[in-house]
Amino acid sequence: MSAIKVTIVGAGSRFAFSVVSDLMRYEAFANSTVALVDTNAEALDLSARVIDQMIKTANGDLRIEKSTDRRDVLAGSDFVLNSISVGEPWARERDVAIGEQHGIYQPTSQTVGPAGFMRGLRVVPHTVAIAHDIAELCPDATVLDLANPLAAVCRSMIREADLNVIGLCEQWAFTLPHFSELLGTDDLDCLSVGTNHLTFALGLFHNGQDVLPDFLNKINTEEAQSLRERIPVSCEIYEAFGLWPTGTEEHIAEFFPYFLTPETDGGMDYNLRTRHTTEEVVAERRAEREAWASGEKPLDSLLKPSGESAVEIIASLLGVIEAEMHMVNVPNKGLIDNLPSEAIVELPAHIGPGGVRGLKVGPLPRAIAQVLDDRVAQQELLIDAAISGDPNLALQGLLLDAQVVSLKAGHEILHASLQANADWLPNFTTQ
16 A cells, blocks of 8 residues: 555654554555654654654664644644643643642543643643644544543544544553453453543453353452452442443542542542652653663663554554454444434444444443533533633533532632643633
8 A cells, every 4th residue: 555644743742652663563554654743842852763763673664754833744644643732741730739729639630620621721722723734734634632631632623623533542441451350361352331531331242242240240259359459449330320430440530529539538548549740750751762762772662562552543444454343432423322422432433444433332321321421511611611711611611520519619729720720721811
Protein backbone atom coordinates (compact mmCIF):
# COMPACT_ATOMS: atom_id res chain seq x y z
CA MET A 1 0.00 0.00 0.00
CA SER A 2 1.02 3.64 -0.28
CA ALA A 3 2.81 5.35 2.55
CA ILE A 4 0.60 7.21 5.01
CA LYS A 5 0.98 10.33 7.11
CA VAL A 6 0.30 10.25 10.83
CA THR A 7 0.35 13.52 12.77
CA ILE A 8 0.71 13.38 16.54
CA VAL A 9 -0.51 16.51 18.33
CA GLY A 10 0.93 16.53 21.82
CA ALA A 11 4.06 14.68 20.72
CA GLY A 12 5.92 15.66 23.87
CA SER A 13 4.09 12.80 25.57
CA ARG A 14 5.51 9.29 25.72
CA PHE A 15 2.63 8.09 23.53
CA ALA A 16 4.58 9.31 20.48
CA PHE A 17 7.23 6.66 21.16
CA SER A 18 4.55 3.94 21.22
CA VAL A 19 3.16 5.03 17.86
CA VAL A 20 6.56 5.05 16.19
CA SER A 21 7.53 1.69 17.64
CA ASP A 22 4.31 0.06 16.48
CA LEU A 23 4.39 1.65 13.01
CA MET A 24 7.86 0.24 12.41
CA ARG A 25 6.49 -3.30 12.84
CA TYR A 26 4.44 -3.09 9.65
CA GLU A 27 6.18 -3.34 6.29
CA ALA A 28 3.08 -1.78 4.75
CA PHE A 29 3.89 1.49 6.53
CA ALA A 30 7.45 1.76 5.19
CA ASN A 31 8.37 5.28 4.07
CA SER A 32 5.39 6.72 5.94
CA THR A 33 5.58 10.13 7.59
CA VAL A 34 5.13 10.86 11.25
CA ALA A 35 4.63 14.55 11.96
CA LEU A 36 5.34 15.57 15.55
CA VAL A 37 3.56 18.60 16.98
CA ASP A 38 3.91 20.16 20.40
CA THR A 39 3.69 23.77 21.49
CA ASN A 40 6.50 23.13 23.98
CA ALA A 41 9.56 23.42 21.75
CA GLU A 42 11.89 21.82 24.28
CA ALA A 43 9.63 18.79 24.80
CA LEU A 44 9.13 18.48 21.04
CA ASP A 45 12.86 18.54 20.33
CA LEU A 46 13.54 15.90 22.99
CA SER A 47 10.81 13.60 21.69
CA ALA A 48 12.11 14.01 18.13
CA ARG A 49 15.64 13.11 19.21
CA VAL A 50 14.41 10.00 21.04
CA ILE A 51 12.40 8.96 17.99
CA ASP A 52 15.37 9.53 15.67
CA GLN A 53 17.38 7.22 17.90
CA MET A 54 14.58 4.62 17.88
CA ILE A 55 14.42 4.63 14.08
CA LYS A 56 18.19 4.40 13.81
CA THR A 57 18.40 1.53 16.30
CA ALA A 58 15.58 -0.44 14.71
CA ASN A 59 16.66 0.37 11.15
CA GLY A 60 13.16 1.72 10.64
CA ASP A 61 11.80 3.30 7.49
CA LEU A 62 9.84 6.34 8.65
CA ARG A 63 10.14 10.00 7.79
CA ILE A 64 9.89 12.46 10.69
CA GLU A 65 8.63 16.02 10.57
CA LYS A 66 8.19 18.34 13.53
CA SER A 67 6.69 21.73 14.25
CA THR A 68 5.36 23.76 17.15
CA ASP A 69 2.58 24.92 14.81
CA ARG A 70 0.22 22.13 13.78
CA ARG A 71 -0.94 24.06 10.73
CA ASP A 72 2.53 23.59 9.26
CA VAL A 73 2.12 19.81 9.07
CA LEU A 74 -1.57 18.84 9.18
CA ALA A 75 -2.11 18.99 5.41
CA GLY A 76 -2.03 15.52 3.88
CA SER A 77 -2.52 13.72 7.20
CA ASP A 78 -4.41 10.45 6.99
CA PHE A 79 -4.60 10.09 10.75
CA VAL A 80 -4.30 12.67 13.52
CA LEU A 81 -3.52 11.40 17.00
CA ASN A 82 -4.43 13.81 19.78
CA SER A 83 -2.65 13.40 23.12
CA ILE A 84 -2.45 16.96 24.40
CA SER A 85 -2.58 18.16 27.97
CA VAL A 86 -2.79 21.76 29.14
CA GLY A 87 -1.06 23.13 32.20
CA GLU A 88 0.02 19.70 33.41
CA PRO A 89 1.22 18.56 35.84
CA TRP A 90 1.14 21.62 38.08
CA ALA A 91 -2.40 22.72 37.20
CA ARG A 92 -3.60 19.30 38.30
CA GLU A 93 -1.70 19.55 41.57
CA ARG A 94 -3.40 22.88 42.31
CA ASP A 95 -6.83 21.52 41.37
CA VAL A 96 -6.41 18.47 43.60
CA ALA A 97 -5.36 20.66 46.51
CA ILE A 98 -8.43 22.87 46.08
CA GLY A 99 -10.71 19.83 46.16
CA GLU A 100 -9.05 18.50 49.29
CA GLN A 101 -9.77 21.79 51.06
CA HIS A 102 -13.44 20.85 50.65
CA GLY A 103 -13.11 17.18 51.58
CA ILE A 104 -12.92 15.90 48.01
CA TYR A 105 -10.08 13.53 47.13
CA GLN A 106 -9.13 12.70 43.54
CA PRO A 107 -6.62 9.90 42.89
CA THR A 108 -6.49 10.33 39.10
CA SER A 109 -8.44 13.55 38.34
CA GLN A 110 -8.42 12.74 34.62
CA THR A 111 -12.15 12.65 33.95
CA VAL A 112 -14.46 13.63 36.81
CA GLY A 113 -14.26 15.26 40.21
CA PRO A 114 -13.54 19.00 40.37
CA ALA A 115 -9.99 18.50 39.12
CA GLY A 116 -11.17 16.37 36.19
CA PHE A 117 -13.75 19.02 35.35
CA MET A 118 -11.13 21.78 35.42
CA ARG A 119 -8.88 19.67 33.24
CA GLY A 120 -11.70 19.62 30.71
CA LEU A 121 -12.13 23.39 30.86
CA ARG A 122 -8.43 23.77 30.06
CA VAL A 123 -8.25 21.15 27.32
CA VAL A 124 -11.50 21.50 25.36
CA PRO A 125 -10.88 24.96 23.83
CA HIS A 126 -7.59 23.65 22.43
CA THR A 127 -9.09 20.42 21.10
CA VAL A 128 -11.86 22.40 19.40
CA ALA A 129 -9.25 24.66 17.78
CA ILE A 130 -7.32 21.57 16.67
CA ALA A 131 -10.53 20.10 15.28
CA HIS A 132 -11.24 23.21 13.22
CA ASP A 133 -7.73 23.09 11.75
CA ILE A 134 -8.16 19.42 10.87
CA ALA A 135 -11.50 20.17 9.22
CA GLU A 136 -9.80 22.84 7.13
CA LEU A 137 -6.47 21.19 6.28
CA CYS A 138 -7.12 17.43 6.27
CA PRO A 139 -10.90 16.96 6.51
CA ASP A 140 -10.79 13.26 5.55
CA ALA A 141 -8.38 12.35 8.33
CA THR A 142 -9.46 9.99 11.10
CA VAL A 143 -8.78 11.38 14.55
CA LEU A 144 -7.63 9.02 17.29
CA ASP A 145 -7.96 10.72 20.65
CA LEU A 146 -6.15 9.85 23.86
CA ALA A 147 -6.45 13.24 25.56
CA ASN A 148 -8.47 13.41 28.78
CA PRO A 149 -11.21 13.90 29.72
CA LEU A 150 -11.56 11.57 26.78
CA ALA A 151 -15.35 11.44 26.28
CA ALA A 152 -15.70 15.22 26.50
CA VAL A 153 -12.75 15.76 24.16
CA CYS A 154 -14.15 13.34 21.56
CA ARG A 155 -17.59 14.88 21.82
CA SER A 156 -16.22 18.42 21.45
CA MET A 157 -14.30 17.58 18.26
CA ILE A 158 -17.28 15.83 16.73
CA ARG A 159 -19.84 18.42 17.83
CA GLU A 160 -17.87 21.49 16.81
CA ALA A 161 -16.14 20.28 13.63
CA ASP A 162 -18.03 17.16 12.47
CA LEU A 163 -14.88 15.02 12.42
CA ASN A 164 -14.48 11.25 12.41
CA VAL A 165 -13.14 10.69 15.95
CA ILE A 166 -12.31 7.48 17.79
CA GLY A 167 -11.38 7.64 21.46
CA LEU A 168 -8.89 5.09 22.79
CA CYS A 169 -8.24 4.00 26.36
CA GLU A 170 -6.98 0.75 27.86
CA GLN A 171 -8.08 1.31 31.46
CA TRP A 172 -11.03 -1.08 31.24
CA ALA A 173 -8.58 -3.96 30.76
CA PHE A 174 -7.13 -3.52 34.26
CA THR A 175 -9.98 -5.77 35.44
CA LEU A 176 -8.94 -8.71 33.27
CA PRO A 177 -6.24 -9.98 35.67
CA HIS A 178 -8.84 -10.08 38.46
CA PHE A 179 -11.11 -12.22 36.31
CA SER A 180 -8.18 -14.44 35.38
CA GLU A 181 -7.02 -14.83 38.97
CA LEU A 182 -10.33 -16.23 40.13
CA LEU A 183 -11.21 -18.23 37.03
CA GLY A 184 -7.75 -19.70 36.44
CA THR A 185 -7.38 -18.71 32.79
CA ASP A 186 -5.99 -15.80 30.79
CA ASP A 187 -8.07 -16.70 27.72
CA LEU A 188 -10.91 -14.29 28.41
CA ASP A 189 -12.84 -11.84 26.26
CA CYS A 190 -14.77 -9.19 28.20
CA LEU A 191 -17.85 -7.39 26.91
CA SER A 192 -17.46 -4.09 28.72
CA VAL A 193 -19.62 -1.02 28.07
CA GLY A 194 -20.23 2.43 29.53
CA THR A 195 -18.38 5.72 29.39
CA ASN A 196 -14.63 6.20 29.49
CA HIS A 197 -13.22 5.24 32.90
CA LEU A 198 -16.60 3.87 34.06
CA THR A 199 -17.57 0.72 32.22
CA PHE A 200 -19.41 -2.43 33.28
CA ALA A 201 -19.02 -6.08 32.33
CA LEU A 202 -22.05 -7.48 30.51
CA GLY A 203 -20.30 -10.71 29.62
CA LEU A 204 -17.01 -12.57 30.02
CA PHE A 205 -16.27 -15.25 27.48
CA HIS A 206 -13.99 -18.29 27.53
CA ASN A 207 -14.08 -20.63 24.54
CA GLY A 208 -17.37 -19.05 23.50
CA GLN A 209 -19.03 -19.57 26.88
CA ASP A 210 -20.05 -16.72 29.20
CA VAL A 211 -18.16 -17.32 32.45
CA LEU A 212 -19.08 -14.02 34.12
CA PRO A 213 -21.68 -15.83 36.26
CA ASP A 214 -18.91 -18.15 37.45
CA PHE A 215 -16.79 -15.18 38.52
CA LEU A 216 -19.70 -13.54 40.30
CA ASN A 217 -20.56 -16.78 42.09
CA LYS A 218 -16.98 -17.15 43.30
CA ILE A 219 -16.25 -13.54 44.30
CA ASN A 220 -17.89 -13.92 47.73
CA THR A 221 -16.26 -17.24 48.58
CA GLU A 222 -13.35 -17.75 50.95
CA GLU A 223 -11.17 -18.48 47.93
CA ALA A 224 -11.69 -14.89 46.73
CA GLN A 225 -11.06 -13.12 50.05
CA SER A 226 -7.63 -11.81 49.05
CA LEU A 227 -9.00 -10.48 45.76
CA ARG A 228 -11.97 -8.82 47.46
CA GLU A 229 -9.62 -7.03 49.84
CA ARG A 230 -7.75 -5.57 46.86
CA ILE A 231 -10.82 -4.38 44.94
CA PRO A 232 -13.32 -3.21 47.57
CA VAL A 233 -14.69 -0.41 45.39
CA SER A 234 -15.62 -2.82 42.59
CA CYS A 235 -17.20 -5.21 45.07
CA GLU A 236 -19.38 -2.53 46.66
CA ILE A 237 -20.49 -1.06 43.33
CA TYR A 238 -21.46 -4.54 42.13
CA GLU A 239 -23.39 -5.24 45.31
CA ALA A 240 -25.28 -1.94 45.00
CA PHE A 241 -25.89 -1.73 41.25
CA GLY A 242 -25.80 -5.33 40.07
CA LEU A 243 -23.16 -5.02 37.35
CA TRP A 244 -19.43 -5.55 37.78
CA PRO A 245 -17.44 -2.36 37.01
CA THR A 246 -14.32 -2.63 34.87
CA GLY A 247 -11.20 -0.48 35.17
CA THR A 248 -9.02 0.71 38.01
CA GLU A 249 -10.38 1.18 41.50
CA GLU A 250 -9.26 4.82 41.44
CA HIS A 251 -11.14 5.71 38.28
CA ILE A 252 -14.31 3.91 39.35
CA ALA A 253 -14.33 5.55 42.79
CA GLU A 254 -14.18 9.07 41.34
CA PHE A 255 -17.59 8.63 39.67
CA PHE A 256 -19.36 8.15 43.01
CA PRO A 257 -19.68 10.16 46.25
CA TYR A 258 -19.00 7.22 48.57
CA PHE A 259 -15.31 6.38 48.56
CA LEU A 260 -13.14 9.51 48.56
CA THR A 261 -14.22 11.46 51.60
CA PRO A 262 -12.82 12.60 54.94
CA GLU A 263 -14.77 9.73 56.54
CA THR A 264 -12.75 7.21 54.50
CA ASP A 265 -9.47 9.01 55.23
CA GLY A 266 -9.43 10.40 51.71
CA GLY A 267 -9.94 6.93 50.25
CA MET A 268 -7.22 5.24 52.27
CA ASP A 269 -9.82 2.90 53.80
CA TYR A 270 -10.33 1.61 50.26
CA ASN A 271 -6.60 1.49 49.42
CA LEU A 272 -7.00 4.55 47.21
CA ARG A 273 -4.08 6.95 47.04
CA THR A 274 -3.81 10.23 45.20
CA ARG A 275 -0.93 10.33 42.76
CA HIS A 276 1.31 13.38 42.81
CA THR A 277 4.00 14.72 40.50
CA THR A 278 7.07 16.38 41.95
CA GLU A 279 9.92 18.38 40.47
CA GLU A 280 12.13 15.36 41.12
CA VAL A 281 9.86 13.08 39.09
CA VAL A 282 9.79 15.54 36.19
CA ALA A 283 13.58 15.82 36.28
CA GLU A 284 13.96 12.03 36.31
CA ARG A 285 11.70 11.66 33.27
CA ARG A 286 13.63 14.32 31.39
CA ALA A 287 16.96 12.71 32.26
CA GLU A 288 15.70 9.32 31.09
CA ARG A 289 14.66 10.76 27.74
CA GLU A 290 17.97 12.54 27.34
CA ALA A 291 19.71 9.22 27.95
CA TRP A 292 17.54 7.55 25.30
CA ALA A 293 18.16 10.37 22.84
CA SER A 294 21.94 10.24 23.29
CA GLY A 295 22.12 6.47 23.08
CA GLU A 296 23.39 6.14 26.64
CA LYS A 297 20.36 4.11 27.69
CA PRO A 298 19.14 1.08 25.72
CA LEU A 299 15.84 1.53 23.89
CA ASP A 300 14.54 -1.99 24.50
CA SER A 301 11.55 -0.80 26.53
CA LEU A 302 10.54 1.63 23.77
CA LEU A 303 11.02 -0.73 20.83
CA LYS A 304 8.91 -3.59 22.10
CA PRO A 305 5.17 -3.74 21.22
CA SER A 306 3.53 -0.91 23.11
CA GLY A 307 0.26 -2.57 24.06
CA GLU A 308 -1.59 0.48 22.71
CA SER A 309 -4.27 -0.11 20.09
CA ALA A 310 -3.82 3.02 17.94
CA VAL A 311 -1.59 1.55 15.22
CA GLU A 312 -3.51 -1.74 15.17
CA ILE A 313 -6.68 0.26 14.55
CA ILE A 314 -4.97 2.20 11.75
CA ALA A 315 -3.81 -1.09 10.22
CA SER A 316 -7.32 -2.57 10.45
CA LEU A 317 -8.97 0.51 8.92
CA LEU A 318 -6.56 0.37 5.99
CA GLY A 319 -6.91 -3.38 5.46
CA VAL A 320 -3.27 -4.06 6.34
CA ILE A 321 -4.45 -6.65 8.88
CA GLU A 322 -7.70 -8.50 9.31
CA ALA A 323 -10.66 -6.62 10.70
CA GLU A 324 -10.67 -6.84 14.50
CA MET A 325 -12.76 -6.03 17.54
CA HIS A 326 -11.40 -3.18 19.66
CA MET A 327 -12.66 -1.23 22.64
CA VAL A 328 -13.33 2.29 21.41
CA ASN A 329 -15.14 5.47 22.38
CA VAL A 330 -17.63 6.53 19.71
CA PRO A 331 -20.98 8.32 19.42
CA ASN A 332 -23.77 6.15 20.81
CA LYS A 333 -26.26 6.53 17.93
CA GLY A 334 -28.58 3.92 19.38
CA LEU A 335 -25.98 1.34 20.43
CA ILE A 336 -27.12 1.69 24.05
CA ASP A 337 -30.87 2.24 23.89
CA ASN A 338 -31.31 4.31 27.04
CA LEU A 339 -28.43 6.77 26.56
CA PRO A 340 -28.57 9.87 24.32
CA SER A 341 -27.61 9.42 20.69
CA GLU A 342 -24.81 11.99 20.96
CA ALA A 343 -23.25 10.42 24.07
CA ILE A 344 -19.71 9.13 23.67
CA VAL A 345 -19.84 5.51 24.78
CA GLU A 346 -17.04 3.02 25.35
CA LEU A 347 -17.74 -0.44 23.97
CA PRO A 348 -16.39 -3.06 21.54
CA ALA A 349 -16.47 -2.26 17.85
CA HIS A 350 -15.68 -4.13 14.65
CA ILE A 351 -12.96 -2.18 12.84
CA GLY A 352 -11.97 -2.77 9.24
CA PRO A 353 -11.82 -1.04 5.85
CA GLY A 354 -15.53 -0.45 6.11
CA GLY A 355 -15.02 1.71 9.19
CA VAL A 356 -16.01 1.38 12.83
CA ARG A 357 -19.18 -0.54 13.67
CA GLY A 358 -19.99 -0.41 17.35
CA LEU A 359 -21.64 -3.37 19.03
CA LYS A 360 -25.39 -3.05 19.56
CA VAL A 361 -25.88 -3.38 23.32
CA GLY A 362 -29.54 -2.59 23.89
CA PRO A 363 -30.71 -1.04 27.17
CA LEU A 364 -28.67 -0.97 30.36
CA PRO A 365 -30.22 -1.36 33.83
CA ARG A 366 -31.97 1.86 34.76
CA ALA A 367 -29.69 2.83 37.65
CA ILE A 368 -26.54 2.27 35.60
CA ALA A 369 -27.97 4.21 32.67
CA GLN A 370 -28.79 7.12 34.98
CA VAL A 371 -25.26 7.23 36.40
CA LEU A 372 -23.89 7.35 32.85
CA ASP A 373 -26.50 9.83 31.60
CA ASP A 374 -25.54 12.25 34.37
CA ARG A 375 -21.99 12.20 33.06
CA VAL A 376 -23.24 12.81 29.50
CA ALA A 377 -25.12 15.91 30.66
CA GLN A 378 -22.08 17.09 32.61
CA GLN A 379 -19.85 16.69 29.54
CA GLU A 380 -22.17 18.82 27.41
CA LEU A 381 -22.16 21.57 30.04
CA LEU A 382 -18.37 21.31 30.31
CA ILE A 383 -17.99 21.81 26.56
CA ASP A 384 -20.45 24.70 26.51
CA ALA A 385 -18.67 26.38 29.44
CA ALA A 386 -15.18 25.79 28.05
CA ILE A 387 -16.03 27.35 24.70
CA SER A 388 -18.12 30.24 25.99
CA GLY A 389 -16.24 31.06 29.18
CA ASP A 390 -19.58 31.28 30.97
CA PRO A 391 -18.99 30.73 34.71
CA ASN A 392 -22.66 29.93 35.30
CA LEU A 393 -22.48 27.01 32.88
CA ALA A 394 -19.24 25.92 34.54
CA LEU A 395 -20.94 25.99 37.93
CA GLN A 396 -23.86 23.92 36.65
CA GLY A 397 -21.49 21.34 35.18
CA LEU A 398 -19.45 21.20 38.37
CA LEU A 399 -22.58 20.76 40.51
CA LEU A 400 -23.55 17.73 38.43
CA ASP A 401 -20.37 16.01 39.59
CA ALA A 402 -21.02 13.15 42.00
CA GLN A 403 -18.28 14.27 44.37
CA VAL A 404 -19.61 17.82 44.75
CA VAL A 405 -22.35 17.40 47.35
CA SER A 406 -22.57 20.97 48.65
CA LEU A 407 -23.76 24.05 46.78
CA LYS A 408 -21.47 26.20 48.89
CA ALA A 409 -18.50 23.95 48.09
CA GLY A 410 -19.34 24.09 44.38
CA HIS A 411 -19.27 27.88 44.36
CA GLU A 412 -16.03 28.05 46.36
CA ILE A 413 -14.25 25.36 44.35
CA LEU A 414 -15.17 26.99 41.05
CA HIS A 415 -14.06 30.44 42.21
CA ALA A 416 -10.72 29.16 43.50
CA SER A 417 -10.17 26.92 40.48
CA LEU A 418 -10.88 29.64 37.93
CA GLN A 419 -8.37 31.89 39.67
CA ALA A 420 -5.76 29.12 39.94
CA ASN A 421 -6.19 28.24 36.26
CA ALA A 422 -6.49 31.80 34.92
CA ASP A 423 -3.39 31.43 32.72
CA TRP A 424 -4.96 28.42 31.01
CA LEU A 425 -8.54 29.70 30.75
CA PRO A 426 -8.48 32.80 28.53
CA ASN A 427 -12.19 32.42 27.76
CA PHE A 428 -13.04 33.10 31.41
CA THR A 429 -12.67 36.34 33.31
CA THR A 430 -11.98 36.08 37.04
CA GLN A 431 -12.93 38.62 39.62
